[in-house]
Amino acid sequence: MVNFSIKGFIKLAVFISFLGMAQSGNAQNKINGKKIFETRCLVCHQSDGGGVPNMNPPLDGSTNVNGKDIARLVKIIRNGYDERVALDGMYYNNAMTANPDLKEDAIADVLTYIRASWSNKAGAVTISQVKAALLKNKAAKK
Ligand code: HEC
Known part of the structure; x- marks a missing residue:
């Protein structure tokens, strides 16, 4: 009985420290x-x-920023954006500069930040999602 609870306690402690690391x-x-x-x-x-x-x-409240098309967001960050299409019904005159030097983990971090800031509550973007998106963009260019 004593043995069991010590084991249980250790398991719990390990689990909690895992949670802490993930967070x-x-x-x-x-x-x-x-x-x-x-x-x-x-x-x-x-x-x-x-x-x-x-x-x-605006990135706050944007349907696209909070949406599921991660590949499009990755492409915009890497290549910049000058499409002049309606974004949530509005048009914008400026052109977004490219970030060719931003590494995969940095793209994941900045997208995670904008998707979880202000009123946005969308999920984190992982490095593997960024990698997949960059591969897809490369294939599309050919
Ligand atoms: C020089 C100004 C400028 C900078 C710097 C800039 N952006 Fe942009 N961004 C724009 C403009 C302008 C658009 C829309 C372009 C269009 O409509 O053609 C845009 C579009 C976007 C979109 C698409 C929004 C939507 O609703 O679809 C995202 C996401 C975005 N930017 C994120 C970023 C992030 C992240 C950074 C920094 C790494 C950044 N931008 C830096 C000007 C900028």
Whole structure:
């Protein structure tokens, strides 16, 4: 009986420390993502994610940013964006600059950050999702 509860306790402790590690990993991604956002994106999309009317679209509340098409988001971050299509019914005149030097983990971090900031509550983006998206984009170029 005593033996059993010690084992149970150890199992529980191991489980809790795993949870802690998983959580701090996620928090680290968001902290890194915030740094990247502040140095590369804030100037256009603003610190509140609200964008600038007619120039730069808001990321806060954007259907696409909160949506399921991760490959499209990865492509925009890597290659920039100048499509002038309606985004949630509005058009924007500015052109987004490319980030060819942003590594896969950094793209995952900044997307995780914008999808979980302000009023956004979408899921984290993983490095393997970014890798798959970059491969898909390469194949599409051929
Ligand atoms: C020079 C200004 C500028 C910078 C810097 C910039 N963006 Fe953009 N971003 C834009 C503009 C303008 C558009 C829309 C372009 C269009 O409509 O053709 C856009 C579009 C987007 C979209 C698509 C939004 C939607 O609703 O579909 C995302 C996501 C995005 N930007 C994220 C980022 C991230 C993340 C960064 C930093 C790594 C960044 N942007 C840096 C100007 C900028």
